[in-house]
Amino acid sequence: xxxxxxxxxxxxxxxxxxxxxxxxxxxxxxxxxxxxxxxxxxxxxxxxxxxxxxxxxxxxxxxxxxxxxxxxxxxxxxxxxxxxxxxxxxxxxxxxxxxxxxxxxxxxxxxxxxxxxxxxx
Amino acid sequence: xxxxxxxxxxxxxxxxxxxxxxxxxxxxxxxxxxxxxxxxxxxxxxxxxxxxxxxxxxxxxxxxxxxxxxxxxxxxxxxxxxxxxxxxxxxxxxxxxxxxxxxxxxxxxxxxxxxxxxxxxxxxxxxxxxxxxxxxxxxxxxxxxxxxxxxxxxxxxxxxxxxxxxxxxxxxxxxxxxxxxxxxxxxxxxxxxxxxxxxxxxxxxxxxxxxxxxxxxxxxxxxxxxxxxxxxxxxxxxxxxxxxxxxxxxxxxxxxxxxxxxxxxxxxxxxxxxxxxxxxxxxxxxxxxxxxxxxxxxxxxxxxxxxxxxxxxxxxxxxxxxxxxxxxxxxxxxxxxxxxxxxxxxxxxxxxxxxxxxxxxxxxxxxxxxxxxxxxxxxxxxxxxxxxxxxxxxx
Numbered sequence: 001x002x003x004x005x006x007x008x009x010x011x012x013x014x015x016x017x018x019x020x021x022x023x024x025x026x027x028x029x030x031x032x033x034x035x036x037x038x039x040x041x042x043x044x045x046x047x048x049x050x051x052x053x054x055x056x057x058x059x060x061x062x063x064x065x066x067x068x069x070x071x072x073x074x075x076x077x078x079x080x081x082x083x084x085x086x087x088x089x090x091x092x093x094x095x096x097x098x099x100x101x102x103x104x105x106x107x108x109x110x111x112x113x114x115x116x117x118x119x120x121x
Numbered sequence: 122x123x124x125x126x127x128x129x130x131x132x133x134x135x136x137x138x139x140x141x142x143x144x145x146x147x148x149x150x151x152x153x154x155x156x157x158x159x160x161x162x163x164x165x166x167x168x169x170x171x172x173x174x175x176x177x178x179x180x181x182x183x184x185x186x187x188x189x190x191x192x193x194x195x196x197x198x199x200x201x202x203x204x205x206x207x208x209x210x211x212x213x214x215x216x217x218x219x220x221x222x223x224x225x226x227x228x229x230x231x232x233x234x235x236x237x238x239x240x241x242x243x244x245x246x247x248x249x250x251x252x253x254x255x256x257x258x259x260x261x262x263x264x265x266x267x268x269x270x271x272x273x274x275x276x277x278x279x280x281x282x283x284x285x286x287x288x289x290x291x292x293x294x295x296x297x298x299x300x301x302x303x304x305x306x307x308x309x310x311x312x313x314x315x316x317x318x319x320x321x322x323x324x325x326x327x328x329x330x331x332x333x334x335x336x337x338x339x340x341x342x343x344x345x346x347x348x349x350x351x352x353x354x355x356x357x358x359x360x361x362x363x364x365x366x367x368x369x370x371x372x373x374x375x376x377x378x379x380x381x382x383x384x385x386x387x388x389x390x391x392x393x394x395x396x397x398x399x400x401x402x403x404x405x406x407x408x409x410x411x412x413x414x415x416x417x418x419x420x421x422x423x424x425x426x427x428x429x430x431x432x433x434x435x436x437x438x439x440x441x442x443x444x445x446x447x448x449x450x451x452x453x454x455x456x457x458x459x460x461x462x463x464x465x466x467x468x469x470x471x472x473x474x475x476x477x478x479x480x481x482x483x484x485x486x487x488x489x490x491x492x493x494x495x496x497x498x499x500x501x502x503x504x505x506x507x508x509x510x511x512x513x514x515x516x
Contacts, residue, residue: 045166047495048495050496051495051496051499052496052499053499053500053503060499062453062495062496062498062499063444063451063453063495064412064413064416065413078140078185079163079183079416081185081187109170109175109176109177109180
């Protein structure tokens with residue numbers, strides 16, 4: 001089921017958007033205009049990939065610099081070992097919509113050590 | 122021709138070195154020697170999620186089971202001697218290992234308070250065994266005193282507080298973290314303790330620990346007595362280099378290397394916490410104890426080792442970076458601060474525990490500090506560049 005997330009205009013090219021669903025999802029708008037949606041939490045340790053560095057179709061985690069391929073979710077550079085889950089994303093009527101994957105997410109061990117409020121403050 | 126390489130040290134830098142060897146197409150033998158009996162594990166969670174019970178030993182594993190590193194692990198026995206001329210390494214159990222080349226990654230160990238080794242209830246925190254012992258002791262304790270308000274001490278205080286303990290942190294310096302962050306930002310970070318009901322006493326040294334078999338209190342230089350069920354000593358680390366004393370290596374606060382990890386001996390490189398490497402950022406030789414450094418620098422050591430002496434070496438030039446998670450707040454720092462740098466607030470408010478500050482020297486940014494500002498921090502971190510040109514500086 002596609003769920004509306006935000007207007008496309010809210011995510012300029014080269015930027016990201018953190019959708020606070022559970023678990024949270026990061027939506028990336030690449031410099032060349034593609035959209036990708038992946039789980040927001042790095043599979044290695046608790047960090048928001050939406051806060052990471054977007055380069056081409058790859059995002060680098062802001063905490064330990066693990067890199068993930070946004071097209072497949074695969075790990076391009078450690079320390080992460082597990083891929084990040086990808087979600088289907090499309091734009092209709094200027095609205096970004098995401099269909100959440102029904103696979104199990106690869107969340108890092110332990111409960112989140114940082115509250116979302118603290119991280120987004 | 123290099124066909125047998127020993128990686129001495131089986132923690133983050135050792136695993137990264139083995140990984141880099143395979144990535145750089147080395148297909149000979151790798152023998153990884155580790156003093157601890159555990160398979161390589163990640164240390165940062167030991168003071169955080171592992172201490173609070175939020176993650177398990179299995180979660181700490183560094184090597185990926187799917188990764189074909191093809192390493193011969195020699196764990197649970199430390200290297201005790203390097204004979205560089207005859208190319209052999211002696212282990213504590215007497216075994217002699219012939220090698221063509223050596224990557225030194227023996228890391229560092231926790232500094233202890235002299236005379237406290239036999240007193241129970243007094244802990245340092247560096248290894249998995251340390252963390253297991255501390256976790257067990259904290260579960261039965263009410264009052265914790267942490268000696269040293271550095272990042273490790275602060276993280277232990279934070280974890281213990283979240284477990285419901287009464288926590289006091291003692292720091293000999295007037296301002297915690299003044300060396301890495303400067304006085305102004307050091308005191309901002311130190312403010313996190315009070316925010317969360319942890320007492321911080323600064324500018325007071327420890328006179329002695331009270332208690333014969335088990336610690337009962339910490340007595341400060343001014344006579345104050347702090348009752349304690351458990352004491353954690355977090356006063357820094359020292360490099361594991363004593364075993365190299367007669368190796369012919371230059372040792373000066375670590376194994377001295379150039380910016381490309383080359384030592385003064387051929388076919389021996391050093392990396393991670395045990396290496397004192399020339400840093401283009403600092404403009405001198407520094408020993409770096411950060412996780413990211415131990416994760417990234419070994420690739421440079423491997424390049425240097427495999428290229429051999431005949432080739433020009435490539436310096437490791439990433440800006441130093443570290444993070445600390447305390448009290449639900451993420452602190453990140455990158456670059457190299459020096460006394461006299463000015464601190465400029467770029468975003469947010471230190472009082473709100475969410476801000477970004479940039480350290481400047483002659484109008485140029487040299488370091489950046491973020492608190493709960495991961496996105497902005499990453500952008501600034503990427504802008505930091507080594508001073509040009511980058512010298513390799515052969516020792």
